[in-house]
Amino acid sequence: MTQSRAYHHGDLRRALLDAAVEVMAESGPAALSLRDLARRAGVSHAAPAHHFGDKAGLLTALAAQGFELLAEALRGAGDDLIDTGVAYVGFAVRHRAHFEVMFRPDLYRADDPEVAAARTRAGELLRTGVARRTGRGPDVDALAAWSIVHGFATLWNSGALPPRVGPDPEAAARTVISRLFP
Amino acid sequence: MTQSRAYHHGDLRRALLDAAVEVMAESGPAALSLRDLARRAGVSHAAPAHHFGDKAGLLTALAAQGFELLAEALRGAGDDLIDTGVAYVGFAVRHRAHFEVMFRPDLYRADDPEVAAARTRAGELLRTGVARRTGRGPDVDALAAWSIVHGFATLWNSGALPPRVGPDPEAAARTVISRLFP
């Protein structure tokens, strides 16, 4: 993970990633500008290139971080399938910027080995979570479960859901997932 | 819908929208450039501004068109709930560019009256489709149905699904939706 010790800036790589998350969380991925991130970090406009190569490189790092955060969230949800689904939604809402990048492969290098590894790790957790519950071939159940939580999270984040769903995404998600796995 | 008769270009507005769909379908929404669209249409770089104001204006028109196409697709699916869900996925896959823009409100003016109207129309069709089938309060069922088809479509379009799901998104979607409404 390119662990960098303290250098000129302190930890520019991390600062840039954090700033990117902040910008995207409030203005969406389209508003992201490397030069703006550099300004926020107090460095020159070309400094980001040294750590990430280009914009896609920065987003690749963000995606990898995102898949790791997702795996962490899923692990923390325990053994219950419903809880795992709720955790997926919770991750998407809480780490909206990461989530949006992760599933937009045109923005980053999806074949990056680090990203691929993290993605596989998170995918394993999802599938074992489903297999633990349902006796049948996990294929359909896993796909249905993934679809329903991913869809709910995406719709919630895009603001497409009507207000009567309520203010708490995780509570609403629990209800919805329970409809699939009663 | 601002029906324009033949003028200098022929129908620049339509040509620009078509070109935008083409570009986004193969390179994603981030690759969209007004100047590139103008070049493809054979007009000057400032011509698009006259029809759409700015980039968000063009995407607003695209989103409105998308919601209308979605409504059309849902209407064409008939009365069956499963068919309606499959049609949703079919629309998302077939009109990928429209679909991506529609659910990315940071890219366009979601409060545009024309968009809002088209969105409402499509939403009605979705909800009545669900209410027709399930006796219970349609809230949970409708949300679950929307989530599962939207999630499947999004995952399919982002290339996140494993190959064993097969090559036909609509067939796979039918299986998944049937899992929710046996």
Place this chain on the structure above:
DNA sequence: ACTCTAACTTGCCATTGACAAGATGGCCCC
């Protein structure tokens, strides 16, 4: 102390979105 290299800066260029001001051409109405 000296070097060597990672981390950063300065400077540059092509592209883009947006705006302003002007040119063009078809259509209406007398």
Place this chain on the structure above:
DNA sequence: GGGGCCATCTTGTCAATGGCAAGTTAGAGT
């Protein structure tokens, strides 16, 4: 049939961006 009118499109310009090249700095190892 001709003159005005307005939507349509063009030319020109500006600030911002991404990316590249070449130079500078600082800190770590020996």
